[in-house]
Amino acid sequence: MTEILLTLWIQMGIWQQGPAEMERARLRPWATAISELQSTDQLKVAVAYVAWKETRLAAYVLEGRCKEGPRGQRCDPGRDGEPRALGPWQLHRAACPLAWEQGPSSYRVQADCAARQIRYAMRRCSNESSGYWQGAFNGYAGRRCDDPRGAVRAREHARMYALFQSTASS
Numbered sequence: 432m433t434e435i436l437l438t439l440w441i442q443m444g445i446w447q448q449g450p451a452e453m454e455r456a457r458l459r460p461w462a463t464a465i466s467e468l469q470s471t472d473q474l475k476v477a478v479a480y481v482a483w484k485e486t487r488l489a490a491y492v493l494e495g496r497c498k499e500g501p502r503g504q505r506c507d508p509g510r511d512g513e514p515r516a517l518g519p520w521q522l523h524r525a526a527c528p529l530a531w532e533q534g535p536s537s538y539r540v541q542a543d544c545a546a547r548q549i550r551y552a553m554r555r556c557s558n559e560s561s562g563y564w565q566g567a568f569n570g571y572a573g574r575r576c577d578d579p580r581g582a583v584r585a586r587e588h589a590r591m592y593a594l595f596q597s598t599a600s601s
Contacts, residue, residue, distance in 0.1 A: 432466040435598050436479050446489035464542035476595050478546050480588045482519035495535030520545035564588055
């Protein structure tokens with residue numbers, strides 16, 4: 432699954448700084464952490480999707496150098512300018528303190544935390560009139576379950592999952 436996720440991220444378009452093989456090597460620990468999650472393939476792809484959507488997997492984010500990013504893309508800075516979010520899933524300290532303790536290279540801890548947050552959002556929004564994944568992505572982003580912005584994310588996730596299925600079967 433690791434190689435498939437790497438292929439998907441490259442196909443979807445990442446914040447690329449070098450040749451594809453160099454980017455694959457840089458992203459491999461993150462893809463491996465997702466692949467090792469104890470969950471369905473669809474949830475694993477959702478976790479991979481959120482990482483892509485939140486950060487486009489920019490090196491400065493994955494390496495914990497958010498202050499070096501372009502204005503407006505510096506990991507949810509607080510009033511003091513310090514980043515309030517960590518890693519590709521933009522995890523806040525309150526949601527995932529262990530990841531913050533272990534730092535930017537806590538691949539597995541961050542992937543587990545993101546999967547846990549997505550599962551929680553899925554349960555919280557499952558009785559809403561919005562679509563299943565729409566509610567999950569809205570919940571992850573801290574929005575109302577029926578916020579229309581989640582529909583865009585649900586469609587993008589469906590596209591990524593379809594690419595996953597076609598790549599996995601070939």
